[in-house]
Amino acid sequence: MTATEAPSADGPSHILPRGQGVVWFGASGFVNAFGTGFFYPFALLFFTELSGLPLSTVGVVLTIAALAVLPGLPTVGRLIDRFGPRRVLIVSALLRAGCFVGFVATRGIVPLALFNIVFALGNRAEQAAIPSLAVELAGEGQSARWLALSRVVFNAGVGSGALVAGLLVVDSRSGFTVLGVANAVSFVLTAVLYVKLSARGTTARTRASAAAGAVRGSPWRNTPFLRVAGANAVLWTSTLVVETALPVFVLHELALPTWTVGVLFVINTSLLTLLQLPVSRFLERFRPGPVLALGGCTFAVLYVTVAELGSASRSVRLVALLVAMAVYTLGEMAVSQAGLVMLTSLPPQPELGGYMAFNQLFVGVGAALAPLLAASLLDSRPALLWWTLTVLSVLAGLLIPRLPRHATPEPGGTPSS
Structure with a gap:
């Protein structure tokens, strides 16, 4: 990622959004x-x-x-x-x-x-x-x-x-x-x-986005949007699989205490709540495409850790899981923020609602498949589940850098010309 000047001139201290309502x-x-x-x-x-x-x-x-x-x-x-x-x-x-x-x-x-x-x-x-x-x-x-x-x-x-x-x-x-x-x-x-x-x-940012040459027409004809929606859906599905499968794997395969599951999800929820705004403020200075790709690849830290912990001692398993969950959560912040910025910046703004609803088709299919993927692999080859998620997350991240530069939003969410 190449850092550039943040889009707003209000200084780093202004983290909360401003505006009426x-x-x-x-x-x-x-x-x-x-x-x-x-x-x-x-x-x-x-x-x-x-x-x-x-x-x-x-x-x-x-x-x-x-x-x-x-x-x-x-x-x-x-x-x-x-x-x-x-x-x-x-x-x-x-x-x-x-x-x-x-x-x-x-x-x-x-x-x-x-x-x-x-x-x-x-x-x-x-x-x-x-x-x-x-x-x-x-x-x-x-x-x-x-x-x-x-x-x-x-x-x-x-x-x-x-x-x-x-x-x-x-x-x-x-x-x-x-x-x-x-x-x-x-x-x-x-x-x-x-x-x-x-x-x-319509804001000035919206008018600038439309003037920058956003692809008009049906969402399924907008290749950059389809790539982002597809990558975002894969990463979203992987987070749903984690919610479903991680408690089972931690308790049954890693044989850790029941309270471990609660601690892991407290870390995840707390960091998402406390750090999402400052992390998003920091990420404004980078192009959202590389942020989304790197965030997706960061998911692999948790997946590989979980898959490889079987032979470690209980204390090592616990510490490694806590650290991996913290890293995963930072990646989740990057993915959710960069994904939303790109999904709302790439469509023609008068058709934004249609594009966001079309994106929900991807999300809905992923949400339906997540429990099936988790249950089938946990029953047969539990470790394979985490390697599968690793491959999917990396592949999803690789979809984004292949976008042409003119289709990638500038820092702040506006597609470059």
């Missing part, structure tokens, strides 16, 4: 993520208890629902571009609130499937609209920091929600009913907070 944007993102974190650890138990269906059936329904919404994402993108991301986020939050009311009030496989399809669609719409809203609200030279703030409040909200849920949720039908009602309330509050936001319209 930043407090409401952060608050809405935090409340939305808090509800997700509050629900996520108990999702399977929640659906099993309230639907009256076996766990295996619930798993199949959730997988089908996650895949069923993918063909509808291009329509979501067009809605974002036509009506604006804020309106889509409001509707998405209210739909998900209604789904939780439905989960609590109904039983059986048909209501479970229907409400989960709507819920999954709302989740994908939210993930496509949030980056578009951040870019729309950000002032000149501020979009990277608004995108970083969206990641900070997401990680802080999910972590806080999971912690509170672990302390308060009771493993019973009445306990899960309270969980469902609480999530419905959280999404209604999220919608109210989105109402407080007002769009700033």
Whole structure:
């Protein structure tokens, strides 16, 4: 990477994003993520208890629902571009609130499937609209920091929600009913907070990006965007595999104490929450393409460490895992920030919502495949799982340096001419 002057002239002390609505944007993102974190650890138990269906059936329904919404994402993108991301986020939050009311009030496989399809669609719409809203609200030279703030409040909200849920949720039908009602309330509050936001319209940065020759037309014809979306999806999938497989491998293959898993994910969540903004501020001086590539290759530090620890002593295993997780987390910060900057900078800005929804097709397929990859290899050849992730992460990183220079955003997120 070649360092250049940071895009803004406000000095290194200004880490937080500036602009009208930043407090409401952060608050809405935090409340939305808090509800997700509050629900996520108990999702399977929640659906099993309230639907009256076996766990295996619930798993199949959730997988089908996650895949069923993918063909509808291009329509979501067009809605974002036509009506604006804020309106889509409001509707998405209210739909998900209604789904939780439905989960609590109904039983059986048909209501479970229907409400989960709507819920999954709302989740994908939210993930496509949030980056578009951040870019729309950000002032000149501020979009990277608004995108970083969206990641900070997401990680802080999910972590806080999971912690509170672990302390308060009771493993019973009445306990899960309270969980469902609480999530419905959280999404209604999220919608109210989105109402407080007002769009700033097209910024000077947006106009400069369009003037720089961004490829117009369908997302699948934009080769630079496809490469970034593909690489980003592979790296995102690998992080989902880590969340699923690492606890099992640490406990069953490395024979480490149960608390090890908690410590590893506390390190990950804490660093993501505390360091994402300053790290993103530092990375603004570099081209996001090489940052994304290097961040992806950094994932391999954790994967190789986990694969090679079998013969080490218990103390060495523990220390090596803690260090590797810290390095992996720094790479995760780089990947999430550089990926968002590139994904929001490469498309024609009037079509940004459509492109971000198209990106969710990649993300959705990865999210569906992650549990399958983790479960199949953990059952047969556990060490091979980590070597597979190593190869995939390195290959994903290698996709990015092959982009032509004119398609790579300059530091600050604007494609070079």
